[in-house]
Structure formats: C-alpha cells, structure tokens
Amino acid sequence: xxxxxxxxxxxxxxxxxxxxxxxxxxxxxxxxxxxxxxxxxxxxxxxxxxxxxxxxxxxxxxxxxxxxxxxxxxxxxxxx
Numbered sequence: 001x002x003x004x005x006x007x008x009x010x011x012x013x014x015x016x017x018x019x020x021x022x023x024x025x026x027x028x029x030x031x032x033x034x035x036x037x038x039x040x041x042x043x044x045x046x047x048x049x050x051x052x053x054x055x056x057x058x059x060x061x062x063x064x065x066x067x068x069x070x071x072x073x074x075x076x077x078x079x080x
Contacts, residue, residue, distance in 0.1 A: 029063070031056055032056060035059060036052060036056075036059075039055075
C-alpha cells in the first residue's frame with residue numbers, strides 16, 4: 001500500500017510540473033469589440049448596452065454560461 005501511495009504522489013507531482021501556470025496573459029479575455037459594435041439597435045429580445053464596461057461584463061457572464069453548459073468528452077476517441 002505504501003508503494004502505491006508513493007507512486008500516486010509522484011504521478012500527481014509530475015502532472016503539476018507539466019502544466020504551465022495560468023498567468024494574466026494566458027487567461028485574459030480581450031474586449032469583445034465586434035460583438036459590441038454588432039448589437040441589434042431595435043430588438044425586443046435584447047437590450048442595447050452603450051456602456052462598454054457593462055456590455056463586457058454581461059458578455060463575459062454569457063460566455064461563462066455557454067462554456068458551463070457545453071458538453072465535452074474529455075476521454076477523446078475510445079481505444080478498443
């Protein structure tokens with residue numbers, strides 16, 4: 001049991017070393033200028049947001065919701 005525990009800890013530590021740290025330049029979402037400029041002007045479904053900061057905040061929340069609901073197969077193709 002001790003050998004398995006040591007091996008599991010080694011694999012976990014090796015995984016941490018292989019993953020690059022998330023820095024500000026890696027995870028910064030740029031301003032959605034195209035989406036901001038292409039807002040519908042006279043739409044009953046969506047509200048026109050003229051404040052760029054408020055628009056970017058709402059857009060990022062919608063992006064997070066879309067990513068959260070997106071289904072992804074993390075296993076990839078099955079190997080038989």
